[in-house]
Every structure is written in C-alpha cells, then in structure tokens.
Amino acid sequence: MHDHTHELAGELAFVDCNGGALHGNTATNEAAAQAGGGARRQVVVAGKRVKTIDVHAHCVIPKALELQGKDHRQERGPGLGEVGSRRLREMDEQGIDVEAISINPHWYKESRDKAVEICKINNETLAELCAQHPDRFVGFASLTLQAPEVAVQQLEHAVKKLGMRGAAIGGSVGGTMEFADAKLDPVWRKAEELGVLLFIHPQSTPELGNRFKGNGWLANTIGNPLDTTIALSHIIFEGTLDKFPGLKICSAHGGGFLPSYGPRSDNCLRVAPEMDTGVKLKKKPTEYIRDMYYDTLVFTDEALRHLAHEVGVEKLVIGTDHPIPWQADSVNHILNCSHFTDAQKRMMLGETAGKLLGISPEF
Numbered sequence: 210m211h212d213h214t215h216e217l218a219g220e221l222a223f224v225d226c227n228g229g230a231l232h233g234n235t236a237t238n239e240a241a242a243q244a245g246g247g248a249r250r251q252v253v254v255a256g257k258r259v260k261t262i263d264v265h266a267h268c269v270i271p272k273a274l275e276l277q278g279k280d281h282r283q284e285r286g287p288g289l290g291e292v293g294s295r296r297l298r299e300m301d302e303q304g305i306d307v308e309a310i311s312i313n314p315h316w317y318k319e320s321r322d323k324a325v326e327i328c329k330i331n332n333e334t335l336a337e338l339c340a341q342h343p344d345r346f347v348g349f350a351s352l353t354l355q356a357p358e359v360a361v362q363q364l365e366h367a368v369k370k371l372g373m374r375g376a377a378i379g380g381s382v383g384g385t386m387e388f389a390d391a392k393l394d395p396v397w398r399k400a401e402e403l404g405v406l407l408f409i410h411p412q413s414t415p416e417l418g419n420r421f422k423g424n425g426w427l428a429n430t431i432g433n434p435l436d437t438t439i440a441l442s443h444i445i446f447e448g449t450l451d452k453f454p455g456l457k458i459c460s461a462h463g464g465g466f467l468p469s470y471g472p473r474s475d476n477c478l479r480v481a482p483e484m485d486t487g488v489k490l491k492k493k494p495t496e497y498i499r500d501m502y503y504d505t506l507v508f509t510d511e512a513l514r515h516l517a518h519e520v521g522v523e524k525l526v527i528g529t530d531h532p533i534p535w536q537a538d539s540v541n542h543i544l545n546c547s548h549f550t551d552a553q554k555r556m557m558l559g560e561t562a563g564k565l566l567g568i569s570p571e572f
C-alpha cells in the first residue's frame with residue numbers, strides 16, 4: 210500500500226488505497242472516508258507514512274463471560290465481542306493500523322480457580338484472534354492479580370508462548386488490594402524483567418456508588434479517572450516505582466485526573482507532615498508522573514497540550530477506547546493539534562507505542 214503514498218514534504222496528507230492524496234483537514238478527510246467505500250486510511254505526516262497504534266481498545270471473550278453467567282451482548286460497545294471484519298473496518302476508517310487489545314478485568318472478585326479459568330480462556334482466545342491478523346492486532350494478557358503467584362506465571366506464559374505484549378490490569382485488585390501492596394511485587398518484578406507494558410484501565414470506584422447516582426453516568430465519567438488517580442498515587446507514594454524503576458506503565462484516559470493536578474502531590478506532605486508514614490521517596494511525585502505513559506483520550510487540543518506539558522510528549526500514545534465511542538477521531542485529534550511538531554505527532558501516533566509494544570514501524 211505504501212506505493213500509493215504521496216510524498217508531501219512538510220505538510221500533512223491523507224492517502225487512500227486508490228492513491229488519492231488529500232490535504233489534512235478534518236472536512237476533506239471525512240469526505241474521503243465516505244467516498245472511499247471502506248478504503249484503509251493511511252496516515253502521513255510530513256511525507257512519511259506513520260504506523261498508527263492504539264493502546265486502548267477493548268474486547269470481551271464471550272466464553273469467559275459465560276463462566277460468570279454474563280452475556281457479552283449486554284456489555285457496552287458495539288462489536289465488543291468481535292476481533293475481525295467489523296473492527297478492522299472501523300480501524301480502517303479511523304486510520305488505526307494496529308490495536309493493542311485489552312480485556313477489562315471482570316474476574317478480580319472471583320475465586321482463584323474460576324479466575325484462573327477465565328484468564329486462560331481470555332489469553333488463549335485473544336492470542337488466536339490476534340494471530341489471525343498479526344499486522345493489525347496485538348494483545349494484552351489477563352492476570353489473576355488476586356493470586357499474584359499465578360499471575361507471575363500467566364504473564365510469563367502469555368508473553369513468551371502466546372506473543373502478548375504486556376498485561377491489562379485494573380486500578381486495584383477489586384478494591385481490596387492496592388497495586389502498592391507488597392504481595393504484588395513479584396508480578397511487577399516479572400513485568401520489569403520481561404520489559405513488557407502494563408496497561409492500567411480503571412474499573413470505576415464502586416466504593417462511591419452511592420454518590421455516583423443520578424444524571425451524568427458519574428460512576429464512569431468521574432469514577433474511572435478517579436480510580437486511575439488512586440492507583441497511580443499509591444504506587445508513587447508507597448515507593449513501588451522506586452522498587453521497580455524499569456517498570457513500563459501506561460494509563461488510560463490520559464492518566465485520569467492525576468497529570469492535570471500533579472503538583473498538589475508534591476506539596477501535600479509539606480502541608481501535613483504528620484501524614485508522612487516514613488516512606489522515603491527518591492523523587493518528587495511529579496517526577497514519577499513523568500516516568501509513566503498515558504493515552505491521548507482527553508478530547509481537546511488544550512487538554513492534550515497540557516497533558517504533554519505535564520508528562521512529556523514522548524510519553525503519549527493513542528487511546529481510542531474502541532469500540533466504545535468516546536472518541537472516534539483520535540488520529541485527527543493529534544494531527545490537527547497546533548501545539549506539536551511533526552516529529553512529536555509521529556511519536557504520539559505510533560512511534561512510542563511501537564517501541565513499547567515491540568511493533569515494527571515498517572509496513
């Protein structure tokens with residue numbers, strides 16, 4: 210397909226499979242998508258095609274949900290139980306070349322045996338689905354974090370035998386164990402040793418369910434970013450990131466609320482020294498924030514600019530939330546943002562994620 214790519218130095222272009230190059234603005238691109246009749250959108254920045262990689266894409270494995278008496282058709286997201294033609298068609302329209310697929314952890318409160326069975330089905334099935342389209346999909350492993358010693362083996366098996374690129378985890382282990390708990394250290398040690406990415410996706414904050422009632426889907430709208438904020442704050446303040454400095458972590462939804470208000474964490478123990486439990490951190494909390502990765506699912510130019518300023522533009526990767534329609538135009542969000550250079554846009558669109566997930570930039 211790269212034969213059709215037109216070289217347009219210094220400007221953006223979208224090129225469809227029929228070889229038609231269109232200059233980069235949203236209106237012409239949408240027109241191209243409609244006229245193209247399912248053509249795969251190719252994303253080109255400054256004359257160079259970029260392999261775009263989405264780190265935040267969901268699926269469920271119907272067979273695993275059935276073990277909990279759940280029907281995948283009741284889950285939110287059209288096509289959530291499918292890793293095939295429908296998903297590919299939508300990716301083609303959006304200009305997403307590769308999805309790193311994760312399964313939200315719905316088994317943390319199950320018994321160890323049942324959770325092991327669910328994760329086995331998830332990992333084997335997702336690996337099979339990815340293998341059918343190895344140039345379009347990679348997978349994150351499911352782990353039974355409530356049984357950390359099993360999770361260590363699952364992670365190693367998933368990466369070494371099933372070709373997974375890391376693991377998808379929640380924001381805590383079902384609200385009963387924080388990721389800073391030393392019981393989970395062997396899991397983080399294994400992830401660090403393997404050099405694979407941990408993708409943190411929140412699971413709301415069910416403890417606040419009463420306060421989330423009413424209009425606005427608050428359990429998700431603010432419950433999810435809050436869950437991520439709590440998860441990251443614990444691994445920062447308890448010194449988990451000092452123990453595992455090589456750990457690669459990427460959080461969904463731009464890291465929730467934490468990167469937008471990070472400096473508060475640098476000042477809390479100055480204001481309330483009696484709340485210091487004696488953990489000696491090697492760095493300021495905001496420095497740990499800059500050590501981690503985040504997706505770009507923050508909607509506006511200004512939010513993306515601020516996120517990049519707080520965490521570093523080299524820490525940002527596309528997150529669409531596909532097939533949940535939070536943001537269907539993540540590629541244009543980056544392409545059309547006036548605050549970044551072409552090189553920075555290429556990093557966010559795919560170069561950084563490619564390095565994290567072991568995906569070649571070549572087509």
Ligand SMILES: [Zn+2]
Binds near residue numbers: 265461533
């Ligand atoms: Zn999501």
